[in-house]
Amino acid sequence: xxxxxxxxxxxxxxxxxxxxxxAGPGSTPLQLSGTGPYYRVTLPAALYPLAKDMALSDLRxxxxxxxxxxxxxxxxxxxxxxxxxxxxxxxxxxxAAPRSGASTDATMQLNVRPDGSLAWRQAQASAPARxxxxxxxHAAKGNLLSLVLTLAPQDQGLxxxxxxxxxxxxxxxxxxxxxDVVQLTHQGQQLQQNEVDLGGLRARYLRLRWLGDGxxxxxxxxxIQAYETLLPSxxxxxxxxxxxxxxxxxxxxxxxxxxxxxxxxRLSLSDPNTVATVTLLGETEQAPSAAAxxxxxxxxxxxxxxxxxxxxxxxxxxRQVLLSSTLYRLSLPGQPERLNPDLxxxxxxxxxxxxxxxxxxxxxxSSPPQLSVGSRGREIIVLARNPDQAxxxxxxxxxxxxxxxxxxxxxxxxxxxxxxxxxxLPSTTPPAPAAAPSAAAPxxxxxNHTPWLWAAxxxxxxxxxxxxxxxxxxxxxxx
Numbered sequence: 219x220x221x222x223x224x225x226x227x228x229x230x231x232x233x234x235x236x237x238x239x240x241a242g243p244g245s246t247p248l249q250l251s252g253t254g255p256y257y258r259v260t261l262p263a264a265l266y267p268l269a270k271d272m273a274l275s276d277l278r279x280x281x282x283x284x285x286x287x288x289x290x291x292x293x294x295x296x297x298x299x300x301x302x303x304x305x306x307x308x309x310x311x312x313x314a315a316p317r318s319g320a321s322t323d324a325t326m327q328l329n330v331r332p333d334g335s336l337a338w339r340q341a342q343a344s345a346p347a348r349x350x351x352x353x354x355x356h357a358a359k360g361n362l363l364s365l366v367l368t369l370a371p372q373d374q375g376l377x378x379x380x381x382x383x384x385x386x387x388x389x390x391x392x393x394x395x396x397x398d399v400v401q402l403t404h405q406g407q408q409l410q411q412n413e414v415d416l417g418g419l420r421a422r423y424l425r426l427r428w429l430g431d432g433x434x435x436x437x438x439x440x441x442i443q444a445y446e447t448l449l450p451s452x453x454x455x456x457x458x459x460x461x462x463x464x465x466x467x468x469x470x471x472x473x474x475x476x477x478x479x480x481x482x483x484r485l486s487l488s489d490p491n492t493v494a495t496v497t498l499l500g501e502t503e504q505a506p507s508a509a510a511x512x513x514x515x516x517x518x519x520x521x522x523x524x525x526x527x528x529x530x531x532x533x534x535x536x537r538q539v540l541l542s543s544t545l546y547r548l549s550l551p552g553q554p555e556r557l558n559p560d561l562x563x564x565x566x567x568x569x570x571x572x573x574x575x576x577x578x579x580x581x582x583x584s585s586p587p588q589l590s591v592g593s594r595g596r597e598i599i600v601l602a603r604n605p606d607q608a609x610x611x612x613x614x615x616x617x618x619x620x621x622x623x624x625x626x627x628x629x630x631x632x633x634x635x636x637x638x639x640x641x642x643l644p645s646t647t648p649p650a651p652a653a654a655p656s657a658a659a660p661x662x663x664x665x666n667h668t669p670w671l672w673a674a675x676x677x678x679x680x681x682x683x684x685x686x687x688x689x690x691x692x693x694x695x696x697x
Contacts, residue, residue, distance in 0.1 A: 243613030244268060244644065247282075250605035252637035256628065257600045257608075258292060259639035263456040263593040266477040268643065269612050272567040278619030279600060282607040286619035290627040292597035293450070300445040305357050307440045310336060311349035312425075328352065328387065334422060352387075353424040353440050360445030361418040367399050368412065373435035376400045376548060376556050379428050381414070383421035393419055396429065398556050400546070409493060409544055415562055418452055430553060455482055455592035462586050469574040470586045471501070480540075480563045482592035485573070487547040489583030490555065494545045495576045498561070500538045500568030537572065540564065545587065560592065600639065601627060610641055 250257045261274070270276045279287040310328060328336050334356035355362060365381075381394035393416075400411040428434040462470045474480070483498065540563050549555045571589070575581050598621075602608045611619070 243611065245609050245611040246641050246643060248600065248602075248605075248608040248610055248639050248641050250600070250602060250608055250637055250639040254605060254637045255601055255603060257602060257605065257637035257639045259598050259600060259641065260453050261595045261598065262641070262643060263458065263478060263595050264475075264643050265595075265612070266479070266567075266593070267475045269477055272477045272479055274596065274612075276612050276614060277598075277621070278611045278614045278616070279598075280609050280611065280619045281604065282609060287600060287602060287608060288622055288627055289598050289600045290622045290624040292599050292624070300360055300447040300449065302363065302443060303358070303446050305355070305442045305444065307357070307424075307442045308336060308354040309437060309440055310352040310354070312352060330387070336423070349434070350428060351426045351437055351440075353426060353442075355424055355442050355444075356422045358442050358444035360447045361420055361449055361451075362416040362442055362444045363418065364416055364443045365414045365424070366412055366441040366443070367414070367437060368439035368441075369399065369401050370436040370438055374402055375435070376402070376550055376553065377428065377435050378430060378553075378556070379426050382425040382427070383419060384423045384425065385421065387423055390425060393421070398559065399435075400556075401435075409546065411544065411546075411558065415559065418449065420448065420451065432552060452594050453597060454594070456595050457484065457590045457592050459588065459590045462589070463570070465579060465586060468578055469572055470579060472571045472573075472589050474568055474570060474591065476569075477567050478591070479565050479567055479593050480571075480591055481565050481594050482560050482562050483571070484560045484588075484590040484592065485545055486557060486588040486590075487545055487583055488585040488587065490547050490549050492545075492547050492583050494581045495542070496545055496582075497542045497574045498540045498563075499572040499574065500540050500563075500566065501570040501572055502536050502538070502568050503534065538566075538568070540571075545582075599624070599627060605637070608639075 248257075248259060250259075265274065266272065279289040281287060331337060336352065336354045336356075353365075369377075377399050378396055379399070380392065380396060382390040383393045384390045394414070397414045398411065399414075400409055402409040426437075426440075458475070460472045460474070463473045464471050480500070485496070487494065541561055543558070543561055545558045547555065547557055571591075573587070573589070579586065600608060
């Protein structure tokens with residue numbers, strides 16, 4: 219070892235000291251607004267790598283003076299997961315449906331029975347060649363998880379549609395601006411994508427409208443997969459785009475943020491007019507614990523059977539099969555480019571994701587697919603007398619400031635939480651050196667109440683200095 223090698227180690231040691239400073243305990247103020255004293259705060263997915271586990275069990279709420287604040291998980295419940303049921307939803311064709319407005323002539327011909335089901339007021343002729351559809355989902359009492367469409371066998375192509383929801387057939391809300399159903403057969407190979415994720419939607423009726431000017435397919439059947447009881451709607455997915463850590467002849471691997479619950483993945487092929495069958499696996503050093511489920515919002519991921527099972531592993535790495543799917547990126551004549559939909563995952567935390575090709579990664583095109591991971595942030599409810607002084611901390615060992623049962627925090631019900639809140643987390647990567655002086659930035663959220671940060675940084679610098687001094691003593695003066 220020489221002075222040059224010592225210089226080469228210097229950036230790594232500084233980065234290590236900076237990473238150690240960010241990986242331990244920290245805190246950040248909450249920005250609360252609206253009518254209190256209860257405030258609902260959605261936690262960002264970037265909080266998971268800072269916490270000690272996927273359940274965020276080390277989160278604490280306190281005032282700026284260190285006094286604990288009462289709070290609870292907004293999704294906290296001891297009730298078991300609801301049962302899932304599949305329903306064959308009745309279909310009603312709508313002829314010449316307008317592209318704007320709250321109702322149609324065909325809708326007005328429908329009669330709502332006392333039980334909520336639909337029927338024609340008078341007998342209808344057979345469905346026309348092109349029609350939009352009312353899908354009667356009233357029999358599904360709980361949240362809608364997925365919609366499965368069955369087309370006529372002779373319909374071959376990629377068809378786009380929008381989806382609206384209503385409770386009374388008069389007022390409609392757009393819930394899916396565009397979704398695709400694919401049915402293609404070529405040289406004995408079949409590509410079929412007919413399931414659409416509804417993500418826990420609540421609606422008595424759906425209106426499906428085919429998009430584009432081409433001929434629409436003949437819709438033969440619509441199945442709804444839903445819970446048997448109603449759950450609160452989940453917060454939206456938070457997405458992060460990652461680059462592959464390494465690629466082999468038939469697989470690529472991505473490293474995931476620590477403790478991040480994986481609720482969905484988005485895989486986008488690099489080249490147009492490409493179709494590839496893939497298998498996605500989660501890699502961990504230990505088996506994921508089914509008992510340590512991070513939050514109930516994971517239930518709204520589209521239900522899939524069979525349950526993923528452990529795959530063969532090597533080098534003590536456990537691999538869990540998450541899904542097998544067909545990726546596509548197609549540009550058909552007269553139609554805009556179509557991409558495969560986002561894929562729901564089980565909500566567990568994995569250290570890495572491994573994407574395997576059927577034979578070779580060359581099937582994916584000129585480069586690996588772009589991977590984005592989606593996670594539903596958890597929500598907390600805070601009771602704050604002084605909204606300007608509320609703080610959130612992580613990595614704290616003390617029990618004071620931990621979560622209360624939701625019923626204890628809010629004895630009058632969750633409708634009292636009318637205020638909203640947000641927070642800003644420190645960056646998990648060391649900042650690049652500035653080229654020139656700039657305006658003063660606000661102090662870091664972790665600069666308060668963390669004297670050990672300075673100790674970690676000073677320790678790293680002392681270690682670097684000791685190594686440099688030791689090497690300098692061994693250097694012989696040149697003659």
